[in-house]
Amino acid sequence: MERELARPILVEFDGLDAAQHMIDAQQLGRSLAGIGRLYRSVNHFYFTGKMPTKIRKSEVQILVGPPQEGSISYALWVLIAHGTLPMYPQLLAEFSDICTPEVVKAVIAKRAGQTKIAEKAIDKIAEIAEHNAELSKRFIEYAQLVEAGHQERARADQQDKAKLLGVIERLGQLNASAMTEMVAPVGPSVRQLVHSKGDTAEYVIDEPVADAIRSRGVLEVQEAISMTVRIEAVDKIRRTCKIISGDGTPPITGKITDPVVTEPQNVYTRALDNATPIVVTGKPVLKDGDWHAFYISGARALE
Incomplete structure (x- = not known):
């Protein structure tokens, strides 16, 4: 041109x-x-x-x-x-x-x-x-x-x-x-x-x-990390969950971008039903230095 x-x-x-x-x-x-x-x-x-x-x-x-x-x-x-x-x-x-x-x-x-x-x-x-x-x-x-x-x-x-x-x-x-x-x-x-x-x-x-x-x-999107958590609640429709990291912090809102969350018996609902910890990978989002949400892109059972 x-x-x-x-x-x-x-x-x-x-x-x-x-x-x-x-x-x-x-x-x-x-x-x-x-x-x-x-x-x-x-x-x-x-x-x-x-x-x-x-x-x-x-x-x-x-x-x-x-x-x-x-x-x-x-x-x-x-x-x-x-x-x-x-x-x-x-x-x-x-x-x-x-x-x-x-x-x-x-x-x-x-x-x-x-x-x-x-x-x-x-x-x-x-x-x-x-x-x-x-x-x-x-x-x-x-x-x-x-x-x-x-x-x-x-x-x-x-x-x-x-x-x-x-x-x-x-x-x-x-x-x-x-x-x-x-x-x-x-x-x-x-x-x-x-x-x-x-x-x-x-x-x-x-x-x-x-x-x-x-x-x-003003939110701050951090680099992806992996951590071990317990799942306290899962909403498959809204693709959200509540997670506890085990370090004494209050429950964190998780937003699940992982598409498997909509499948039956997925890793998130199994962890909730069995009360077992899992390893999640995703991006923390902070507000004023504190946890605002955790965007989960993947998860696996704890070995």
């Missing part, structure tokens, strides 16, 4: 209905609209250097291509909007392929409370910006960082990252509703939404991450 600013980015819906190459139409519409708003906002800032508080006439346009054969995957194109002829430095366009997916990743991960993932993406952006004046202008000078002398370079590096974090947080605030729309199908119709599928910036939004994005409070 002659107006193309970057190579297409692949987003993929996977699991549940999508495993049958279908998806809830209403939720898909909401999700694609949210994805379009998020990517337009990030790319508007990237190419213009202006924070997109109210985009009345964006200089960039996001188009979505047809689903890939045999899946629910869409290609997103970032194009120069019709009727505008902005002059972008060539290096800025070239670096957009690796930079803007990392910005999107950082914005979503920060909103979902995935601090480590957000920090790694921010480090990647800072590394790229350090060697390119145009990127530095977008991300560092925007945050009014004054260039430090050589002796203060180590301190300046930390300042750069702090200022860059401020940019990411602001983009997250401006796109909070877009990200809520984006994750509409995750849980009800699909198991996960993958951004930049197959790329180094690939980012998976599963149910705990989607719920953190939907939450009005």
